[in-house]
Amino acid sequence: MTDTVPTPTDAETPPTDPVQVDQNEAVIKIIGMHKWFGDFHVLNDIHLDVRAKERIVICGPSGSGKSTLIRCINRLEEHQRGKIIVDGIELTNNLKKIEKIREEVGMVFQHFNLFPHLTILENLTLGPIWVRRVPKKEAEETAMYYLEKVHIAEQARKFPGQLSGGQQQRVAVARSLCMKPKVMLFDEPTSALDPEMVKEVLDVMISLAREGMTMIVVTHEMGFAKSVAHRVLFMDFGKIVEENTPDEFFDNPQHERTKLFLSQILH
Amino acid sequence: MTDTTHFTRPEPETDEIKPPVTQVGVIGWIKANLFNTWYNSVLTLAVLFALWQLAPPLVEWAFLDSRWYTDSEACRTTDGACWSIIPNNIRFILFGFYPPSEQWRPLLAVILLVALLFISRNRRFWRKPLAYAWMGGLVVMGILMRGGILGLDPVESSQWGGLPLTLMLSVFGLTAAYPLGVVLALGRQSRMPAIKSLCVIYIELIRGVPLISLLFMSAVIFPLFLPEGITINKILRAQVAIILFTAAYVAEVVRGGLQAIPKGQYEAADSLGLNYFQTMRLIILPQALKIVIPPTVSVLISAFKDTSLVVIIALYDILKTTQSTLSNPKWMGYSTEAYLFLAVVYFICCFFMSTFSRKLERELAT
Ligand SMILES: Nc1ncnc2c1ncn2[C@@H]1O[C@H](COP(=O)(O)OP(=O)(O)OP(=O)(O)O)[C@@H](O)[C@H]1O
Ligand SMILES: [Mg+2]
Numbered sequence: 167m168t169d170t171v172p173t174p175t176d177a178e179t180p181p182t183d184p185v186q187v188d189q190n191e192a193v194i195k196i197i198g199m200h201k202w203f204g205d206f207h208v209l210n211d212i213h214l215d216v217r218a219k220e221r222i223v224i225c226g227p228s229g230s231g232k233s234t235l236i237r238c239i240n241r242l243e244e245h246q247r248g249k250i251i252v253d254g255i256e257l258t259n260n261l262k263k264i265e266k267i268r269e270e271v272g273m274v275f276q277h278f279n280l281f282p283h284l285t286i287l288e289n290l291t292l293g294p295i296w297v298r299r300v301p302k303k304e305a306e307e308t309a310m311y312y313l314e315k316v317h318i319a320e321q322a323r324k325f326p327g328q329l330s331g332g333q334q335q336r337v338a339v340a341r342s343l344c345m346k347p348k349v350m351l352f353d354e355p356t357s358a359l360d361p362e363m364v365k366e367v368l369d370v371m372i373s374l375a376r377e378g379m380t381m382i383v384v385t386h387e388m389g390f391a392k393s394v395a396h397r398v399l400f401m402d403f404g405k406i407v408e409e410n411t412p413d414e415f416f417d418n419p420q421h422e423r424t425k426l427f428l429s430q431i432l433h
Numbered sequence: 434m435t436d437t438t439h440f441t442r443p444e445p446e447t448d449e450i451k452p453p454v455t456q457v458g459v460i461g462w463i464k465a466n467l468f469n470t471w472y473n474s475v476l477t478l479a480v481l482f483a484l485w486q487l488a489p490p491l492v493e494w495a496f497l498d499s500r501w502y503t504d505s506e507a508c509r510t511t512d513g514a515c516w517s518i519i520p521n522n523i524r525f526i527l528f529g530f531y532p533p534s535e536q537w538r539p540l541l542a543v544i545l546l547v548a549l550l551f552i553s554r555n556r557r558f559w560r561k562p563l564a565y566a567w568m569g570g571l572v573v574m575g576i577l578m579r580g581g582i583l584g585l586d587p588v589e590s591s592q593w594g595g596l597p598l599t600l601m602l603s604v605f606g607l608t609a610a611y612p613l614g615v616v617l618a619l620g621r622q623s624r625m626p627a628i629k630s631l632c633v634i635y636i637e638l639i640r641g642v643p644l645i646s647l648l649f650m651s652a653v654i655f656p657l658f659l660p661e662g663i664t665i666n667k668i669l670r671a672q673v674a675i676i677l678f679t680a681a682y683v684a685e686v687v688r689g690g691l692q693a694i695p696k697g698q699y700e701a702a703d704s705l706g707l708n709y710f711q712t713m714r715l716i717i718l719p720q721a722l723k724i725v726i727p728p729t730v731s732v733l734i735s736a737f738k739d740t741s742l743v744v745i746i747a748l749y750d751i752l753k754t755t756q757s758t759l760s761n762p763k764w765m766g767y768s769t770e771a772y773l774f775l776a777v778v779y780f781i782c783c784f785f786m787s788t789f790s791r792k793l794e795r796e797l798a799t
Contacts, residue, residue: 275701279700281716281720283723297711341705
């Protein structure tokens, strides 16, 4: 169990960042990766190294390939050229390796994708029990631990349909965490939520960041990017156009397209 | 836990406004449901008129003037229904040519089967012991029907007939066809072209021919391909034909359910690292099969009734035994009564299935 990890008592004030990015270890390495949907070149020569405990925010206009990029990392989409190496394993057609990587990479979707026929608790224990082969009792304890963490332990016996969007998304985060992943991918986790629920999900993500989780987050929540990201990537037309620290990225964007994009979403 | 509560609304005041009362007694109900518009009023009156015309003669025929436990002579003296045909021939109708002295055996087998079905209605019992009970039940039923051991006289399967035959053909036919149909539906969705086309060809071929022709094939053509000296039980062959036929229909219904599952469910399962079989068994099928309970039950009900088609390969199911009774000169002419009885038997079984399906739907609703 991860009981030893300090739980932040207040998610509002992140002045100092106790988490140190491990400069040596690249958890994800993407080298010269291309992807096409038919004739459409969605991802064009992507290079990206993500180090342990690093937090990356990806933004960019709709259709620029952000989702596709992070979905390639756990092989929900298949890339056609270049290499993707996750946790030392290269992604190929080898099903066993793909499943291994998926065990280590958690993913949170825009539309939650909880399993509606299972209770919240069953949603959380499914992966650990069937994939990690954890005994049921232990899996349930872990599940309750993470449900506490996302503040919905009292909903454990309910079904997803009985929860609000924000609660469902927090359950989805907890479901991924129960697998004890090395990396978490977030694909616009707050963009399907009503405004008043965005904060509760972001708070959960911020506290996750404080505990040293490696995260790749596709989001348009620029406040989150500023306070949490180590690096911000800007994508357009399938390319990583700009890549910088949040301060530089927001205060001093280099490319015209980045400037245009920022002016549109920040005004 | 504190921060989940800050959006909840305050408790409502105690003197809540009640929903308006729309149904005031019987009169209110009649007004609201039978005479709420002019065409509804016309319909109601028309139905009442039809009932007034039809019901009295029907009651007279079925109850007032009817004979229940008489011989056929007594029936000739009345215009009413001759229900006596049923009790007088009940043994043949229910058990066909099974030796009369041994008919307690199929009776026991049927009781066992019905009991198992009843227990299986309750989802709380869907555990390992029930599976063992079914296996044990099967063996006992087999022993009872066949005999040959434990001092029971052997009875050739060609002598089996009536209700046990109908029930066995249906229960085993449907329980085997359902999983086979699910597998075919999954196969049809497969990314592997060989498996996919095999399943498509199978489903389309089977759906393209009537059940009767399959039964004929199983009875007449199939044995031609067997090496000499080997015969496969005729009932078994009919059973296989029914299974293969029903499975194709189940497959298409299940495919509809699979298509209704959003892509996100597959992606969530994939992203957890579940493999194909786990994803199907734990995530996709439970949802897909639940969606298609109503059409599946329709398929199963019609398959149940279709088992009566085995008459054409000279198996004596309950339809055939009832029909045979009518060829007895003593009881000729009372086909209405006999077929009504048969209809009731079939209806009870189908009603059992449809109430079960509704119960299941209710229980699985989330
Ligand atoms: N399965 C698919 N088949 C064909 N084209 C696709 C498929 N999925 C995505 N695309 C196309 O690829 C492009 C990139 O899609 P992607 O979902 O990665 O964009 P995005 O940057 O995540 O956009 P958004 O902000 O709207 O989510 C889009 O033009 C989209 O139409
Ligand atoms: Mg997207």
